[in-house]
Amino acid sequence: MPNENGQRLQDFLPQTIIRIVSFWILAVLAMYMCVADHPESTYIRQSVRCLLYFWLGTGVRCIDTFMSACLGGDRDNDGVRDRVFRINTIAMMSVAFGLATSFLGDIWCIQLVIARLHAFQEAFGESLPCIRVINCLVVLMKVCMPFVAFAARLPDPTTLVVSTFTTLCLLVLVALVCRAYLLPLKALRDSRKVDSKDEAMGKQLLKETQFAMRVIFVAQLGFVVAGFSMATFLLFFGLERVTRTNAVTSIYQYSGLADSLGNAFCIVLLSASSLSLPKFSPKKAAVAIEEENLVNTNCTCGQQLARTSCQASQPWKSAAANATCDACAWEIKVAELANRRxxxxxxxxxxxxxxxxxxxxxxxxxxxxxxxxxxxxxxxxxxxxxxxxxxxxxxxxxxxxxxxxxxxxxxxxxxxxxxxxxxxxxxxxxxxxxxxxxxxxxxxxxxxxxxxxxxxxxxxxxxxxxxxxxxxxxxxxxxxxxxxxxxxxxxxxxxxxxxxxxxxxxxxxxxxxxxxxxxxxxxxxxxxxxxxxxxxxxxxxxxxxxxxxxxxxxxxxxxxxxxxxxxxxxxxxxxxxxxxxxxxxxxxxxxxxxxxxxxxxxxxxxxxxxxxxxxxxxxxxxxxxxxxxxxxGSKGLLAGWLDGQKLLQEVGAIAARARTRCLADAHNARGMELNQCQHDRNGDNSDDFAV
Incomplete structure (x- = not known):
């Protein structure tokens, strides 16, 4: 028996398969981010939690799909199978949790992207284009997205209007975030022409510029994918409430999966530079360097300087008049070396x-x-x-x-x-x-x-x-x-x-x-x-x-x-x-x-x-x-250098230096042009005087 959207049991089969595949894709990504070594930073922890949130939401929505396909009845005898979440508490809770995961997860992902943008701007040292509008749109998205879910309980046109408005705002936000990176990208592109003039410094600066441009491109790509998947889900969420057909409902279900996968892709893409798989080895247990010295550490002179030398600022002076054993003489020399700075x-x-x-x-x-x-x-x-x-x-x-x-x-x-x-x-x-x-x-x-x-x-x-x-x-x-x-x-x-x-x-x-x-x-x-x-x-x-x-x-x-x-x-x-x-x-x-x-x-x-x-x-x-x-390792010496926000700060600093080099080159070129004009003017005057 078809439900009110015209879906039969066989229509749920591809949805079920795709949901299970999506669930395991998110599971693999979540396991990778949890197992991989990464720096101890708030940004990485938030990224891992956000991805786990999407994975959990997708798993719960699988329950919703199973129950929608297998349960239901025709209580009003109208020949249409009733929606299961209207008659089953578990199904209703799974639908509510799935929607909350989608909308709140979208907001979470947007916040992570904007946090990187702000870190970049701070290091760049100049306000990025449309940054105030971007901040306003982020606040608006935090208000509109929960309201879209709430509007689903209002008359049908309301949901479509609110979701369409939110979709447009989201697309504008994606475009403005990409545009905000254009100013530093232009500075980096222009700096390549300036850097090529100096062969000695050109190679190193070119590598640095290419690195910065690649990081900015990854940031843009990640948010474009996440933004369009969010927009598709929002649009069909409102449209499904108005046009209850099999095709629209199926697209709405798939767009919800695309939303979770798109956000997960964005999070992994933005955090990829901070993650590395650990090196597993059965003999990887930590071992300390032996603390024994090359000489016998057992004191034979009774002075026990190995225990007391760290308490005195110059222990070798107090023990100089006394005969010392090799162990104490070693400590005296160590203390003497340590006092030099x-x-x-x-x-x-x-x-x-x-x-x-x-x-x-x-x-x-x-x-x-x-x-x-x-x-x-x-x-x-x-x-x-x-x-x-x-x-x-x-x-x-x-x-x-x-x-x-x-x-x-x-x-x-x-x-x-x-x-x-x-x-x-x-x-x-x-x-x-x-x-x-x-x-x-x-x-x-x-x-x-x-x-x-x-x-x-x-x-x-x-x-x-x-x-x-x-x-x-x-x-x-x-x-x-x-x-x-x-x-x-x-x-x-x-x-x-x-x-x-x-x-x-x-x-x-x-x-x-x-x-x-x-x-x-x-x-x-x-x-x-x-x-x-x-x-x-x-x-x-x-x-x-x-x-x-x-x-x-x-x-x-x-x-x-x-x-x-x-x-x-x-x-x-x-x-x-x-x-x-x-x-x-x-x-x-x-x-x-x-x-x-x-x-x-x-x-x-x-x-x-x-x-x-x-x-x-x-x-x-x-x-x-x-x-x-x-x-x-995750707590190693080099871990902090690969933190997501710190990475954007470094890229922002690279772009700022590139902009400075471009401005200096333009200033020098302008000065040379003015000197040439002055020289030409003096030459014309000389010719007139000669005539």
């Missing part, structure tokens, strides 16, 4: 002297590496007569200010919690300084700071640091805080300077050299012990700054990897400083195959010592599992 002000002053006639005159911020600066500047500056010390000690102990070209900061005499910087010596020294300054300014990327350093805007950065109260922030940087004269200064190992191509110089000082054959005196084997010492001493105040270079070479160095995992195992705070999201996108794939046994070190004995600390082959495999989780 440099302020951001000192670091900027040192950087500003590079390239001068007295300090590494050939320094090139675009090429010179940290290794170059250590050999040409750090080692010479920290040598005093025939002996040498760490540059941080030289800065801290200078009494004669005329000996250095910048004043020392009294802050170094205070007991502030430093931040340990993990970096790669083959990285540009400018980038290392940029990462430190960016961290002190509470930024998450250092590319803009590097540009200021290249242009010599040190004083501007100093002013920003002073305004933020971070000018005297202290950092532990191995290149400056390790006594290079006690280790590597006497042999450059044939490495050549990045700028000149000459073999790097060596130092002939008389400072005794200590390597792994003297584990207690050596300063190159105590990074993990020093991190533990600082973490115990300053509790939550100490953290690790991970200065990632543009080529991600940091993750190929054995000591850097060991420092990362040690900090993570000790539950230290870790701040990741990246160049840009484009660099992360280009190199994140290589991290999935990272293994500590494949990492390199300047000295083979260092790598052997690190692997020995980790343990046997099975322990190394578990260590690699922990390393993967640390870098790529």
């Amino acid at each position: 440099v302020s951001v002000s000192n670091l900027l002053s040192f950087y500003s002297q590079l390239g001068s006639t007295r300090l590494m005159s050939h320094f090139d911020p675009e090429k010179s590496t940290t290794n170059d600066v250590v050999r040409h500047a750090v080692i010479p500056e920290s040598r005093h007569g025939t002996m040498g010390e760490a540059l941080a000690e030289s800065w801290h102990g200078v009494e004669d200010k005329s000996r250095k070209y910048f004043p020392m900061q009294n802050v170094l005499t205070k007991d502030y919690a430093p931040r340990m910087v993990t970096h790669h010596w083959a990285n540009r020294f400018r980038d290392l300084v940029a990462a430190v300054v960016a961290d002190a300014l509470h930024l998450s990327r250092w590319d803009s700071v590097a540009q200021h350093l290249s242009f010599g805007d040190v004083e501007m950065l100093r002013e920003r640091l002073a305004e933020s109260g971070s000018l005297d922030s202290q950092y532990w940087i191995c290149a400056l805080c390790i006594n290079q004269h006690a280790s590597i200064c006497g042999n450059s190992m044939g490495v050549r300077d990045t700028v000149t191509g000459d073999v790097l110089p060596f130092c002939d000082c008389s400072t005794p050299k200590y390597f792994n054959d003297h584990p207690v005196e050596c300063e190159l084997n105590k990074f993990d012990s020093m991190m533990q010492h600082l973490h115990r001493r300053y509790a939550q105040g100490f953290l690790q700054v991970v200065a990632i270079d543009t080529d991600f070479n940091l993750f190929s160095r054995a000591w850097c990897v060991a420092e990362l995992v040690e900090a993570h195992n000790s539950q230290m705070d870790q701040h990741v400083m990246l160049h840009s999201p484009t660099v992360l996108e280009e190199h994140s794939g290589q991290l999935s195959s990272l293994k500590v046994e494949n990492c390199e070190s300047s000295r083979p004995e260092d790598k052997e010592a690190i692997l020995l600390k980790i343990g046997a082959e099975a322990d190394i495999e578990r260590f690699n599992g922990r390393l993967q989780q640390l870098l790529l």
Whole structure:
């Protein structure tokens, strides 16, 4: 028997099949978003919940379809099967819940899209076109969509009028949101012409621009699909109340499914850059780095400095007069290393002297590496007569200010919690300084700071640091805080300077050299012990700054990897400083195959010592599992960079810089045009004068 819409049992069969297929499609998408590693962010959590909401609503509507196909009667004996939701409470509740899922889910999805748009506008630094109208339409949609469902209980034409009006408003909203992105898209397209003029910077800027344009296109595509599926459902929701035919009712049912699938597609598309499938392995259990030192940790002298050294600021001075065992001597050396640090002000002053006639005159911020600066500047500056010390000690102990070209900061005499910087010596020294300054300014990327350093805007950065109260922030940087004269200064190992191509110089000082054959005196084997010492001493105040270079070479160095995992195992705070999201996108794939046994070190004995600390082959495999989780897991170091809203903020910043480059190029072109006109005018006057 047909129902009042002319539908028979066989008409419900394709609807049932499509509903079940849609339900499982949403189930797969929901499982993917729940299982995938993703950053701890409100935006991602809201996206996951919204998708689960649509999945649950589709499942409940399946019950409605089953009952509509199989139940019902003809109580009034008119030859038309009664609607089941009018006679069955469960069917009525499933229909009500399904409609609530559709309308409230649509509002939820719109809010997620607009949240990304606002994040983009904030970073772009300029109001996007029609943003006020967009905000008004969003408020209107929040009012109209629930009213559409309520209007279904009013006379038939009311539902059609309200749903048609809401559909038109929704289509206008979709068009305006797409139009809002046109301004930054135009700036990005125009910037490609400007960037192509500079071959040196053009390639990197072109990659960054393409990345930003791709993210904006995905945002537009997602909302277009969701918007049109919502509009189709709204229109046929009102039309089905007026035209009760088999065809219109079927289209209405399918449009409801399309609405759920379209919104789910939009949510997954907008969140895809934030999700990654976890790496499952039966031996992926976390394992901590062994905390035992290379020497016997059992104290034999009775001083127990391993337990008390973190309480005193300079424990080596109090124990210097007493004979110590190897374990306590180790702790004394660790505490001495931990007490060295440099302020951001000192670091900027040192950087500003590079390239001068007295300090590494050939320094090139675009090429010179940290290794170059250590050999040409750090080692010479920290040598005093025939002996040498760490540059941080030289800065801290200078009494004669005329000996250095910048004043020392009294802050170094205070007991502030430093931040340990993990970096790669083959990285540009400018980038290392940029990462430190960016961290002190509470930024998450250092590319803009590097540009200021290249242009010599040190004083501007100093002013920003002073305004933020971070000018005297202290950092532990191995290149400056390790006594290079006690280790590597006497042999450059044939490495050549990045700028000149000459073999790097060596130092002939008389400072005794200590390597792994003297584990207690050596300063190159105590990074993990020093991190533990600082973490115990300053509790939550100490953290690790991970200065990632543009080529991600940091993750190929054995000591850097060991420092990362040690900090993570000790539950230290870790701040990741990246160049840009484009660099992360280009190199994140290589991290999935990272293994500590494949990492390199300047000295083979260092790598052997690190692997020995980790343990046997099975322990190394578990260590690699922990390393993967640390870098790529849902709570890993790089997770926060892939958050949906943060991603749009980064893209907005890229578009803003592109717009600035275009304006600067247009201004320069206008200036050249005016100069040419003035020149032509002067030439005409000269000709007239000659005549």
